Amino acid sequence: MTGASLKQSPRIAFLGTGAQGASIAADFAAAGLDVTFIDQWPAHIEAIRDKGITVNLPTRSFNVRVPALHLCQVAEIKQPFDLIFLVVKAYDTLWASHLAKSVLAEDGFIVGLQNGMTHEEIASVVGHHRTIGAVIEIASNMWVPGITNRQNDHDESWFALGALDPAQQHRVEGVAEILRHSGRVEVVDDIRSAKWMKLVVNAAELIPSAIIDTALNDAARAPGMLDVMREAGYEAMRAALADGATIMPIIGMPPSMSNDPERYVDEIFAEVLKTFSREDTLTTSLQDWRKGRRAEVREVNGWVVDILRAHGQAAPVNQRVVEIALEIEAGLIRPDQRNIALLKSDLQPAGAERA
Numbered sequence: 001m002t003g004a005s006l007k008q009s010p011r012i013a014f015l016g017t018g019a020q021g022a023s024i025a026a027d028f029a030a031a032g033l034d035v036t037f038i039d040q041w042p043a044h045i046e047a048i049r050d051k052g053i054t055v056n057l058p059t060r061s062f063n064v065r066v067p068a069l070h071l072c073q074v075a076e077i078k079q080p081f082d083l084i085f086l087v088v089k090a091y092d093t094l095w096a097s098h099l100a101k102s103v104l105a106e107d108g109f110i111v112g113l114q115n116g117m118t119h120e121e122i123a124s125v126v127g128h129h130r131t132i133g134a135v136i137e138i139a140s141n142m143w144v145p146g147i148t149n150r151q152n153d154h155d156e157s158w159f160a161l162g163a164l165d166p167a168q169q170h171r172v173e174g175v176a177e178i179l180r181h182s183g184r185v186e187v188v189d190d191i192r193s194a195k196w197m198k199l200v201v202n203a204a205e206l207i208p209s210a211i212i213d214t215a216l217n218d219a220a221r222a223p224g225m226l227d228v229m230r231e232a233g234y235e236a237m238r239a240a241l242a243d244g245a246t247i248m249p250i251i252g253m254p255p256s257m258s259n260d261p262e263r264y265v266d267e268i269f270a271e272v273l274k275t276f277s278r279e280d281t282l283t284t285s286l287q288d289w290r291k292g293r294r295a296e297v298r299e300v301n302g303w304v305v306d307i308l309r310a311h312g313q314a315a316p317v318n319q320r321v322v323e324i325a326l327e328i329e330a331g332l333i334r335p336d337q338r339n340i341a342l343l344k345s346d347l348q349p350a351g352a353e354r355a
Contacts, residue, residue: 001029012033080105084110090296097125
C-alpha cells in the first residue's frame with residue numbers, strides 16, 4: 001500500500017467483530033473485498049465458520065461467508081494485512097494493537113473504530129504514520145453468535161477518518177472509499193477534535209443511561225435525567241476545550257449556528273437521539289453490563305474527570321457517573337431507575353454559577 005492510494009485489492013482484517021465490527025466487515029465482504037474476521041469470542045467464530053455472518057438491518061437482512069480466525073490463530077497468518085480495523089473496547093486497545101502490529105504491513109494502517117481517545121494508544125504501538133483515527137456513529141447489538149443486529153442502514157451510518165501523521169493524510173481518502181461500503185464517511189484534518197466531540201456526546205449518553213437500566217431515548221425522557229446527561233456532556237466539552245480541541249460538526253451535522261459550547265452539546269445530543277437511536281436502542285455500555293462485562297467507564301466519563309483535574313477543574317457529574325458505574329461493576333448496586341437520585345446528587349440547580 002504505497003503512494004496516494006491503496007492497493008487495488010488490499011488485505012483487510014477486523015480485529016473485534018462484535019455488533020459493530022461484524023456489520024461493517026460484512027458490508028466489506030458483501031462488496032467482494034478481501035476481509036478476515038478475528039475475534040476473542042470462540043462461539044462467535046465457530047458460528048461464522050458454520051453459517052457465515054448474518055446482519056439484520058431495519059428493512060433487510062443478509063448473510064455472507066467470510067474467513068474467521070480465533071485470536072490464537074493470528075500467529076498462523078503468513079501474509080500481512082494492509083488495513084486492520086480495530087473494533088474492540090477502548091480498554092482493550094493496547095493489547096489489541098500489539099497483536100495487530102504483528103500482522104500489519106510496513107506501510108499499512110490500523111484504523112481505530114472505537115469510542116474514547118484511543119488513537120494515541122494505537123500510535124504508541126505502531127507509530128503515528130501507521131495510525132488512522134476514526135469516529136463511528138452506528139447503533140447495533142449482538143446477543144447470539146454469528147448474528148448482528150444493526151439499527152442504522154448505510155445512509156444512517158456515519159464515520160470520520162483522519163491520519164495522525166499529516167504526511168499520511170493524503171492516503172486517508174483511499175481508506176474512506178473502502179469504508180463507504182458501510183456508511184457515510186468524512187475525511188477530516190483534525191481527527192483529534194472530531195474524536196473529542198464524539199466523546200462529549202458519549203459522556204452524556206453511554207454510562208448515564210446504562211446506570212438506570214433503560215434504552216437511550218427512555219433515559220432522556222426519564223424525570224431529571226436529561227439535565228444529568230446534558231451536564232455530563234457540558235463538563236466533557238469543557239474538558240475538550242481545555243485539552244485544546246476545536247468545536248467542530250460531526251455525525252453529518254452542519255456547522256453550529258452558535259458559539260455557545262453548551263448549545264453545541266445540545267445539538268449533537270439531539271441529533272444522536274433523532275437520527276441514530278431507535279426506541280429500543282441500548283447503549284453499548286448497558287449491553288456490556290447485561291452480558292456480565294465491564295463497560296468503558298474510565299475511558300469515557302473517567303477521561304473527562306482526569307483531563308479537567310489536570311487543568312485544575314472539577315467534573316462532579318462525570319465523577320459521580322464513574323463512582324456509581326464502578327459500584328455497579330463491583331456488584332454493590334444494580335442498574336435501576338432509582339439511581340437517578342444518586343446521579344442528581346452533584347447536579348447544580350439551574351442558574352447556579354460555575355466556578
